Amino acid sequence: MxxxxxxxxxxxxxxxxxxxxxxxxxxxxxxxxxxxxxxxxxxxxxxTPEETGARKMELRVTDDEVHLVFRDQATVSLAKTVAELVGGPVTATGPVTGRFVPLWTATNELLVSLLQSLRNEPLPEGADRGxxxxxxxxxxxxxxxxxxxxxxx
Known part of the structure; x- marks a missing residue:
């Protein structure tokens, strides 16, 4: 804010x-x-640096996929390095599955929050109502x- x-x-x-x-x-x-x-x-x-990076993000939806696009140089550089180390796309399988859980959770929480804001829905129980x-x-x-x-x- x-x-x-x-x-x-x-x-x-x-x-x-x-x-x-x-x-x-x-x-x-x-x-x-x-x-x-x-x-x-x-x-x-x-x-903040986080907000500047977030402003370069985009969420795209196709029929059966959601693409979260990052365009800030720091994230792109990190992702390229990881992809090079694994030799291709990084998927949530095998030993790295658990590492994707926070990303999945945060994305769904963001989408629910956006829906509430865009629909002007009431705050959930326990939220600051000051x-x-x-x-x-x-x-x-x-x-x-x-x-x-x-x-x-």
Whole structure:
């Protein structure tokens, strides 16, 4: 979560001091959202190396396969080295099967989380339901929806 998410959440926090100050300065939520969408977080301190790498990922779906594409140089280089050592594609068979379990689990958890965000579903039991967390979650949902409108990027 970057400072831009917090900024959008602050201006949308109905009745808060921050929202009042920002509105009194003539700043509205839509103007902030539009301006945030113009900038690239990679040019700021908000972008961690992990987020920068993640932004280069893509999930492609065919009839019966899902392809998780990594484009960051560090991951591509590591994958090439591993593939060279095993002499071809790395499959989850034999002694390395267990090493693929965390990847499978994380991918499925990510997909469920994306579905909940995109459908604006309620948080699961035990999740943080604090006012700030709900505001930020709403901002993240709105941001995903806006990005889908830009061709799904």
């Amino acid at each position: 970057g400072s831009h998410h917090l900024l959008e959440a602050l201006v949308r926090a109905e009745g808060s001091m921050a929202a009042k100050v920002l509105r009194d300065l003539g700043i509205d939520p839509e103007a902030i959202a539009e301006k945030v969408d113009e900038f690239d977080a990679e040019d700021t301190t908000d972008a 006012k700030a967390a709900l505001l930020v979650r709403r901002v993240l949902h709105d941001r995903l929806r806006r990005r889908r409108g830009e061709g799904g990027r």
